[in-house]
Amino acid sequence: xxxxxxxxxxxNFYASVxxxxxxxxxxxxxxxxxxxxxxxxxxxxxxxxAKSYGIQTGDVIWQALKKCPNLVILKPNxxxxxxxxxxxxxxxxxxxxxxxPFGIDECWLDVTESTKILGSGRKIAYEIKERIKTxxxxxxxxxxxxxxxxxxxxxxxxxxxxxxxxxKENFKQIVWPLPAKDLLYVGSATEKKLSSRAIxxxxxxxxxxxxxxxxxxxxxxxxxWIFANGLDTTPVTPPLFExxxxxxxxxxxxxxxxxxxxxxxxxxxxxxESVAQRLRQxxxxxxTVQVWIRDSFLFSITRQEKLQTPTFxxxxxxxxxxEIFKKHWNFKNSIRSLGVRALDLVCANSFYQLEFDSxxxxxxxxxxxxxxxxxxxxxxxxxLPAILLxxxxxxxxxxxxxxxxxxxxxx
Amino acid sequence: MRKIFVEVYAHFSKEGEIxxxxxxxxxxxxxxxxxxxxxxxxxxxxxxxxxxxxxILVRSKVLYLFxxxxxxxxxxx
Numbered sequence: 001x002x003x004x005x006x007x008x009x010x011x012n013f014y015a016s017v018x019x020x021x022x023x024x025x026x027x028x029x030x031x032x033x034x035x036x037x038x039x040x041x042x043x044x045x046x047x048x049x050a051k052s053y054g055i056q057t058g059d060v061i062w063q064a065l066k067k068c069p070n071l072v073i074l075k076p077n078x079x080x081x082x083x084x085x086x087x088x089x090x091x092x093x094x095x096x097x098x099x100x101p102f103g104i105d106e107c108w109l110d111v112t113e114s115t116k117i118l119g120s121g122r123k124i125a126y127e128i129k130e131r132i133k134t135x136x137x138x139x140x141x142x143x144x145x146x147x148x149x150x151x152x153x154x155x156x157x158x159x160x161x162x163x164x165x166x167x168k169e170n171f172k173q174i175v176w177p178l179p180a181k182d183l184l185y186v187g188s189a190t191e192k193k194l195s196s197r198a199i200x201x202x203x204x205x206x207x208x209x210x211x212x213x214x215x216x217x218x219x220x221x222x223x224x225w226i227f228a229n230g231l232d233t234t235p236v237t238p239p240l241f242e243x244x245x246x247x248x249x250x251x252x253x254x255x256x257x258x259x260x261x262x263x264x265x266x267x268x269x270x271x272x273e274s275v276a277q278r279l280r281q282x283x284x285x286x287x288t289v290q291v292w293i294r295d296s297f298l299f300s301i302t303r304q305e306k307l308q309t310p311t312f313x314x315x316x317x318x319x320x321x322x323e324i325f326k327k328h329w330n331f332k333n334s335i336r337s338l339g340v341r342a343l344d345l346v347c348a349n350s351f352y353q354l355e356f357d358s359x360x361x362x363x364x365x366x367x368x369x370x371x372x373x374x375x376x377x378x379x380x381x382x383x384l385p386a387i388l389l390x391x392x393x394x395x396x397x398x399x400x401x402x403x404x405x406x407x408x409x410x411x
Numbered sequence: 412m413r414k415i416f417v418e419v420y421a422h423f424s425k426e427g428e429i430x431x432x433x434x435x436x437x438x439x440x441x442x443x444x445x446x447x448x449x450x451x452x453x454x455x456x457x458x459x460x461x462x463x464x465x466x467i468l469v470r471s472k473v474l475y476l477f478x479x480x481x482x483x484x485x486x487x488x
Contacts, residue, residue, distance in 0.1 A: 020454060020456070020459060020460070020461060021459050021460060022459060023412075023456065023457060023458065023459040024459075083480070084461075087452075087461075133454075134453060134454065135451070135452040135453055135454065135461075136452070136454055136461055137454025137455070137456055137461055138454075
């Protein structure tokens with residue numbers, strides 16, 4: 001017997017939760033948008049009515065208002081969304097212990113074993129869908145299939161409030177006519193490469209030879225061929241272990257554009273403090289520092305460099321990040337968003353070649369650990385680097401947590 | 412359908428279970444809950460909210476009392 005995998009996708013998640021708490025808005029177009037004063041003013045989620053006006057996630061508020069002048073705009077309430085996300089997962093956990101979240105509003109569930117007690121995948125999917133509707137007031141689309149990739153396609157196939165079953169018998173009829181871009185890991189660049197070779201649908205990918213796809217797309221070509229033919233065997237992995245962290249990063253869109261190196265140094269230091277603190281929390285050090293820069297025209301670059309020795313020191317990470325920044329940015333354009341990321345992580349007590357001034361580094365490590373303790377007891381802003389007191393028009397709090405963690409399909 | 416937030420008197424058992432006993436209504440009077448007919452997780456689609464829903468009997472009238480993150484409200488028409 002093959003596997004039975006469900007992919008559950010909460011429909012218009014943020015907007016649905018808001019509409020649940022504001023029943024008076026039920027028949028109005030609603031969008032949840034970031035705060036425009038902080039220049040986070042884009043559409044994060046919209047309800048079905050707003051969708052019918054052509055409003056898309058990622059639209060800037062003025063664009064959305066142009067499409068629909070009577071759009072109701074709400075500020076996001078992340079703690080509430082996280083609460084609902086947990087409640088949904090509690091329901092899932094009554095059906096299987098193999099649950100893999102994919103963002104805040106999507107999950108894969110491996111119910112292969114549960115089908116022996118609870119009935120077919122389709123039956124479980126309908127039951128979950130109905131329970132989420134009555135108990136939480138939200139709608140969900142569920143894809144049921146024999147692998148994760150098709151289960152996800154299934155949940156996208158019919159929305160909202162629907163169940164789609166893709167079996168070994170019917171996948172050629174359901175999946176193959178879909179456009180190639182619907183397949184996981186086919187982004188706009190891949191789509192262009194494929195369509196220039198007359199590969200337009202998932203079926204076209206499936207019928208191409210894996211060698212040919214590999215020549216066009218590298219190793220991903222083969223992966224896409226496996227996906228398209230329903231041969232993906234990736235298991236549903238519950239996030240039990242923290243040790244598969246591949247990087248710790250933080251980025252921010254600023255309330256005003258950054259126009260000089262002094263501004264950039266300020267923001268890099270702020271982000272590095274957060275990254276370093278989280279590295280220390282996880283007992284990790286990094287070998288590589290990465291900087292992400294997005295300018296006012298929304299053009300972005302990512303650059304990274306290796307360090308001589310692994311570190312969890314904020315001052316070393318920010319020094320390196322600023323060095324990378326100066327090398328790759330000339331301020332022809334001003335900067336809208338900036339990110340710092342620590343990569344190539346190793347356990348904090350792993351061995352490495354010492355340097356002549358290792359004792360100094362050891363003392364600095366003790367110092368930053370002591371700062372962590374002070375921050376834990378008296379708040380994140382109890383101890384700040386002096387540079388963070390120099391600009392009153394830029395944020396100076398050191399964020400300790402990502403609000404929503406991005407996740408990858410391959411772990 | 413209105414959402415009326417109310418003050419609730421409840422019993423906390425040793426096992427951690429919460430049972431509402433009475434609540435203070437808009438008229439300032441305290442009303443005893445005669446019977447809890449059903450207790451389950453539910454969304455209040457009409458009044459707006461989500462939590463543990465108690466279907467209760469108060470002076471032979473059936474009401475829905477919700478505990479939404481420690482705030483209690485009654486669905487009222």
